[in-house]
Amino acid sequence: MATMDKKNVSMNDVAIAAGVSLKTVSRVINEPDSVRESTRDKVHSAMEALGFRANFAARSLKLGRYGCIGVVLFHLSGGAVDMIDGIADAAEERGFALTMIKKRAGEKMTLAEAARRMSQLPVDGMIFNLRQMVDDFDTFEAPKDLKTVIITPMEHPTCSTVSDDQEGGARMACEYFLNHGHKNVYFVSGKKESLSSQCRMKGWRAALEARGIEPPEPLQGDWNADSGYAAGLVLADKPDCTAVLAANDCMANGVMMALRDKGLNVPDDVSVIGFDDELYKTIPNSILTSVKFRHRELGIRALNEVVAGLEAPSSRSRTLVSGVLVERSSVKDLRA
Amino acid sequence: MATMDKKNVSMNDVAIAAGVSLKTVSRVINEPDSVRESTRDKVHSAMEALGFRANFAARSLKLGRYGCIGVVLFHLSGGAVDMIDGIADAAEERGFALTMIKKRAGEKMTLAEAARRMSQLPVDGMIFNLRQMVDDFDTFEAPKDLKTVIITPMEHPTCSTVSDDQEGGARMACEYFLNHGHKNVYFVSGKKESLSSQCRMKGWRAALEARGIEPPEPLQGDWNADSGYAAGLVLADKPDCTAVLAANDCMANGVMMALRDKGLNVPDDVSVIGFDDELYKTIPNSILTSVKFRHRELGIRALNEVVAGLEAPSSRSRTLVSGVLVERSSVKDLRA
């Protein structure tokens, strides 16, 4: 069949071509069982011949919903891939598409601004991925008709939140050291403004204090290996340093390299734990024990939370996705 | 003002509240200069008071466009983050939002299937991110009214494509070795089904053949360091091996570690180049020379190509984004 040049083929065009009414075409699409097979075939042929594709706008207008969930990326980091992957898969499974906008580099975006922009787009609910503090976090109120879930370790007064249990993960790692007979744990942080880093530090501190141990001054890093290396050089000179918790694997590796260069062995002289369990990708036979967060699971939970809340946007919940300690051999057991 | 419980506030509600006509409200939104200031203020107050938000569906229906670009993720890998970042930023800049769907793990999705699903969603054009072969690649025809750009190293008969110049990058690295006096170059590949790996291998082969050098059997890797390490153990035993090109940095690191464990030094005994320039994040004082692709730029180009083609969806172009050789000290100059 020759290609039509008419801009858009509507249901009405199909109806005329098939010799049926508009409504019948609609039925073929939405409740095919309610139309006779012979009619259905006629309509299908007509759709095929004309190249009909349902108009999203008209459909959504009538239905009052879009079948899309908005995702606002305030920050797009490495771990975000798996999270987006989880969100997208869960969305797929529940028949939703994603509508995405992103904070531009350098631009300062508040939650209110993000919500305002999202609410002009085709979305039934939205997810904010927020890894740093924003000015209006505490005062923000989500649109009453748009379920909003924030991915962030902070608690929010009115919105549902979902987060990795970063603090718990750090505590777990710290306790792992202590349970293996270490008397103290040093900490190498990530970038100051990162909430992940802050939470990991908080968990580390809490775990030590819970055992009555005074946490030593944390060393400031920037997520990259070089900063870990610098920290490692400092730590190598501290006689009481038997255990180091680094806020990610790259810095942990930097620490380990510095220790090695200073003639110290991991784990015999110093034990190390990192975060994110990604060193094995880069280092053959990696020995680094690491706290791994299930980013994909995080995304899935966030999306499910939005979908579950579509009917009751003002509901509020808090979800923590626990981390997992991936044990390798970078921690020495000091007990007897 | 008490919050209204009416489900959706329409322009008409605002018009009544402000004591003006529906059309005037529309004008306040779309051409504010054409309405008297006093009227504008009245309307704005009414909008504020009622919590009005423009209805996306109705607006798109009338305008016949959505202001959204569809993105289909056939594959979501590490490098994809920067690409998405580029797409999102460019979209932002041009006033578009993104509509995203993803191939589910395990599911087999064709281009036709992706196009069919996308064309039911609010999109004016679309981008396919395709890093592996699909069955209907050559036969696929994009919807005539929906500009389609495919991010892939392969050429497509009818659609515009955008890609890193993987082949050129590999050639560049290879020539770099040869220009430094190396007589041959070994290659460690990534996963077999990866188009990136295939293209990098093709470029490596081409560069050698261009100088009349018979390419040695490539070593099969899987992107991770352990497979690079295994390859390195093999290469360490080859007396003629002075140069190794690994299809990514992680494997390159594996190769280097294996060489070191075999008593060989990089670069004094063997020179190595990797891809993606990401080793410095994980390894302090990394010496690895690496070919870096500008994924962000790639995303920007893809989006711009879609937007440029919105008016002429059947136009076709091919964009290659060149790579950059980031020189460190892992290549020895054998000349003189």
Add this chain to the structure above:
DNA sequence: TTGCGAAATGACAACGTTGTCATTTCGTTA
């Protein structure tokens, strides 16, 4: 054949915007 209930189909309004064109209001000049 007729009558009947159920199944299939159709006519029409409505969703909330924007475009077209008509009407009103305003500021200026005669």
Add this chain to the structure above:
DNA sequence: TAACGAAATGACAACGTTGTCATTTCGCAA
């Protein structure tokens, strides 16, 4: 004050669907 053109505003249709309710057609029993 009257008259005029420009600026501001309004009435109404239209975009392409789906819901409601009315109508037609069908299969089957009397």
